[in-house]
Amino acid sequence: MPDNTDIKNPVNAYGAWLAETPNNWHADAVHSAKRQFIDIMGVSILGAADESTSKVFETVEGWGDGPCTAIGRKRTLSAPWAALVNGTAAHALDLDDNFDPAKTHATAVLAPAIIALGEQEKSSGHDCLDAYICGLQIMGRVGQGVNPTHRNRGWHATATVGAIGAAAACARLLKLSAKQAANAVSLSTSMAAGFMSQFGTMAKPIHAGLAAKSGVVAASMARKGITAGRDTLDGPTGMNRLMVGPDYEELRDAITNPEHGQTLRFETESIGEPLLILDNGFRVKRFPNCGSAHRAMDALSLLKEKHRFSVNDVSKVTVCLPRTHLNNLMHHDPKDPMQAKFSLQYGLAVILETGGCALHDFTPEAVMRPEMRSLYKVIEANPVDKSEGRFPTSVEVHLKSGVTLEKSLAMPLGSKAAPFTDEQYWKKFDDCVGILITPGELTKVKQHLEGLQHLQDLTLIMAPLRKSMA
16 A cells, blocks of 8 residues: 555545644634534434334344434444434435535535544534534545536435545544544545435435445544555546546546536645635525425425415426436336435425425325326426536426416525525424424523534433434
8 A cells, every 4th residue: 555645646635634634613614514413403303203214223223232322212322323323314304405516415424423423432512513524525525526427427426425525524523643534535435335226215315324334434444543545536446437437537628617616636735725615505405305306496486476376377387407407306207205305296296286395295195196196297397408507497387377487596595595594494403303302302402502512522412312203
């Protein structure tokens, strides 16, 4: 294995950055990180009761106890298994955020890994937020090195790039040396896997759990001195050439106007500038389905709110959207809730019928409602061979009166273009948690989350969640 001296090598460069970057982030970065913890905790508490989460817990609960919380369960687990369970819960409902540079559901991977390892190590909230910012930065840099092609060719970046970001976060939390952190990043590439062909099945949310678990394992192995190669990101058989394709260099050299910093090059000289948590922000969800449908759903919702038409007034809805978005929405006639989450037709039908879209719309009975299914025939989806940054999603509503209404959106509500307020974050949290925990427990969890940067022991947040919430 080459000596850990070539800082132009991305594995080495990321290891050095993780080990040497000061923990003195701008207050806005810390605040943004804390808001994503608030968002994912609410989503995870609700997702803990999902069938996929329950089955994952039932799988691992006999594999050994540990000090880490599996949300919604009395039994505690070792850090890797807690990360797996909680990562699945975080992603089970498709209410978790998106992060554009990496094309991942970033927080559903990073937070469960950091929380599990943080409970094991009795880490402070300050150190957990620091680990999140650092893990997100490396996740973004790796994502920019392989996307958009990696994602467009069918890899689920939450599972692949996510595992590497989680390893970086955990390496930072464990305060590994530059060489150890580089080994953690490299080791995680051996655990990076997941295909978009799993969308619409239980395996899809489990991808986030597996990536979180991989981050814990990779960093923990590196701490114990396990070594790994340095060509696993950029090398003859590195991630870029294997998980982008043999035409990687041709594609890379043809890029002239990259989106979200996705240049198919691994940045090694200016890793921390710009700081991606501030420069890009997140797409925080208000609908519990695939984010590729959200620009269209937001546009239709805004038109309905402004013009006050009813579903009976509509003769046709025409949507023009990037082909890459429609590729994610592959279920045009969904038969169950998981398929419905990846259906443009279903999401728009619910907006047309009800004006909104909520968790209760994703039950077996709700998905098969005749009034929803009858609307599929009036929804026309036209894919356009342009990237999302070059082509906003447009929605045309053709009314029976002859009037046509149109709305285009380049970014969904909840993104940096239209960010949620702190109050909206807390409202989403409250809506998710509902009656799952007692008012007293809810108050404690919210107080600790609000003061996360000052919390001395992360376990204080998690302890009230060690109970059945079914």
